[in-house]
Amino acid sequence: MKDATGLFVVVLTVLMGRVGGIQPNNGYCIGNQCFTVFEDPSDFTTAQHQCREKNGHLMTVRSSVSNDILPLLLGNLTGRYWIGLHRPTGCPKNGAALRGYKWVTNDSESDFFNWENFNSSCSSPRCVSVSEEDGFKWTQVPCGEQTNGFLCEHSLTNPCKSLVLAPGESVTYRTPMGFEGEDLLSLPQGSTAIKMPSETKYVCFSEQWLKAPWTCEILEGGCEHKCALDSNNDPTCYCEQGLTVNPANKVTCEVATDDPCLQLNCQHVCYQIGGSHSCTCNEGYKLAPDGKSCVDFNDCKDERQCPGENFKCINTLGGFQCVCEDGFKPRGGLCVDVNECESAPCEHECHNWPGTYNCSCSEGYKVDPESPDKCKLHCPDVECPAVCDHNNKYQCYCPDGYISEERADHTFCIDIDECSSYQCEQGCENTFGSFVCSCKPGYTLVDQVNCKEVEDYEFSSTAPGTFAPTPFVPNPEPTRRPSGVTVGGLVGIIVCTVFFIVLVVFLAHHFLRSRGKMESAGALKASEGEAHGLHHVTSDMS
Template sequence: MFKEWVTVISAVIQLLLLQVTGQSPKSGLCIGNDCYTIHEDSKTFQNANDACNKQQGHLMTVRSTVANDVISILIPNKQGDFWIGLELRKGQCTNYDTTLRGYEWVTGDESTNFSNWKGNDSACTQQCVSVSSDLNWEERSCQDKVAGFLCEYNFNKTCDALPPDTDRSILYSTPLGFQGFDLLSLPPGSTATCSPSGFKAYCSSKGNGSAEWAEGPWDCQTNNGGCEHQCQMNNNQPQCLCPPGRELKDNKMSCTKIDACSITTCEHLCVPHEGSYICMCKDGYELDLDGKQCRDIDDCKMGHNLCDQDRVCVNTPGSFECKCKSGFADVNGKCEDVNECQLGPCEHDCKNVLGSYQCSCFKGYIKDSADHHKCKKLCYASECTAECDPNKTWHCTCPDGFVLDTREHLFVCVDLNECETGTYCDQLCNNSFGSYTCYCREGHSLHSDGHSCISEDIEEGSSTTSVTPVISVFATPTSNYTVEGETILTPGALLGIIICIVVMILVLVFLVHHVLKQRVKWDASSDFKSIGAEREVCLQQVTTEKYIKTSSFVKRNLKTET
């Protein structure tokens, strides 16, 4: 008895909650394992009961205050009377000694804990009971056609409502024809549809009398398995199918139009178009030839004046930037020259110029060909003093083409005669201070490597020219010496060379005369070096492979003539 009262109290609380929230079902509800529906269809008592029987139910029995509260929820503000399942059978008369006054429920019993008669009429003919919005029971002829009727359905087990979720709403649909979002329990055969996901569940009745929710799709013979289009059994498992051009959603039951963009590989943007798609790119990019990938547009090459004259355009992915030119820095929005010399990039002297800088070397030095920021010592004689570390006096260096030598505790740099080694030039060689020059015999030409000689094919009728060696002339440094290592001929030096050539011609004439007179042959020597920064150098080109050292001889003869 106690358990029954607990059930009743629980049901009343649930009904009151439904009334308070104003979210009661429109045409039915379930309490525990019992469900009730209201039908606004004018029928006689028997026809109304038959309509309930078609769904395995019967006209409603009102045995408790809980059932009476159900009626108050189902018919508020409704006009007219509604049949309930209470009748006085033919041949019976009203009996006030019983709660039901001799009436019986359509279930064939008189069990009840509740009654709510409107009047005290007596009758000995077949009578039936209806209820109105005032909830009072009224006796009337069973052949009357009232506004509607109330049905009752009893189940062994129902499904409890699914747990609530703030991110979704659940619409319940029952096989009894009513729907609701906040139903407390659901009869077997009911479905639950979650929004916005579209997932579905089915209240399935088990053989042991229990009922539980089954996730869709379910058996295809029940409501098409919950499938929107077609359901088929595959290895005893239900499977939903969609028509051509549509595909299943994530809920595996609903169908949606196939989105071509969902199966493509557009790098940036995909736009559906006439059943297909078009790939598009973001600003600053253009579509590649494959129609899917996007490549960056070099805005700086578009031919527009994107930046002012003080700045250069620098392309960036999808855009561009205006930056100061090399050697300039942005200072308060203006490009100003950077004084690179403050960073000490040069080994000797540094001169800042607009947008850059220039390195130069002290007198007696020349720029290093491998690194123009550094300087190396330059020697214009066959011997020069070595450059030594003041802290490590034994650690000395020489210019290229010179070797270190020690003379009376003095370190000197001596010119290396590359021609004497015989390994630098293929044929002929002319040594110079710190360097050498290769040249070839007649009929050969110097290769681009500066060392090898290549035979020349002389065609018929072509003229033959002799190969003249290239001789480097080093002049004594003057005030016109530059740090770039270049030798500049002043007018005085040019006049001296002309005089030297004239004197040389006179000397040669004299030598020829002297040789004929003495009948003595002089051998010519081909190498000449001037040692000493103050000695004048006079060279004459000849077509033979030998050179004559003449300086001392010429001076002796000049004295003799004098």
């Protein structure tokens, strides 16, 4: 048998090439070329794109041989179909070989010409189609017009020739391009063939037909039911219980007249060794101790499974996968580092490392612990210059836990002493931009600021009045510096002050008024005494 790895790569490639998209209605292969027809209404550009997706191009009809293939492809179809002939620019040239037109392969070489009523004006249509109704002649059609479909051409590498058949035998071919046929003269690699009436299967690989069962990784080795490796590591077909492999073709299953595997009750596969039967498992599994059950074989235990730097092995059910480590991507058979910084994940600065990256912040900022790709203002001291808008010097910003203060030449951020506003129920320690609450022994911190008595607390030798350390607490009100006096107390002080001032003014006024009255009364009495001539007289009793 040919190299199974090479077969796997070739067949997997052609199978992946035909996954998805529209499927051809018909096809034909000869020599190193295959031709397919797609009954799908399309304009010229769309048809050209569809052929490229199928690893081909629009069909070139350069010879009478390729022209004879058109009836085989379109014999049962009506309507117009694009071929790969068009005029990219300019006007038609009657003297030129293709009259100014070119094949989509960008050349003008052709041994065959088959124009239908050629229009030589500059306004003539630039694209060409064929149809069974016009005898497959080349007809000029506007490129933007939708035809009934298009014809594709595919080049083959190391194709297989058709199988030699014995009298009474027939064969059906299935190509990776998605069409079947019985009279194909050449087959692309990955094509399968089934000979009848023996139902023998083959697969085309590197110009040779390999008889089934081939490697189990490709289409179950051609087996009707299951393919697994036998004790000699050769691919072997197996059937369900009650059925046995046909000894002639070794791939199909037929009813067993006396099947000893029924009694074994194998979970996966029952096979014969000499005169006895035993259980085995599908690839990627191993036989359990009971001799009939199958368990997944952890291929990743073998460190040799995924060699190479930055690769890792992922165990899957029945197999494994080699993938790149986190932070790496596959390229050219290697795992190369992904430069995460190219997608600008960081708000300020990004530093790429093998398999990862990290973010850093500009001066005056620090990484936000809740979002490592973001930056927040940071001041490591009691006060720091504020960050102000270059276009508006009065629009300034301070870190959380700081309050702005305008000075003559700049605005500064001043740390708020949250402890002065009694933020904590018991102990409080002010920090730059925040504060930390703590509790006395016998209490535990709840809600980051309150203290709750611990039930059944046993006091230790800790000195009275000490506080237990507590985690960092974010500042609840970072926008202003709290006052040490409550609003009610401040109102009381103001009222008392006003009352005291009023009382002093009233007493002063009353005192001055009373003194004025007393002086007025004394003057009046003196004047009255002088008016009546009253004098103080002393009597001499002697």
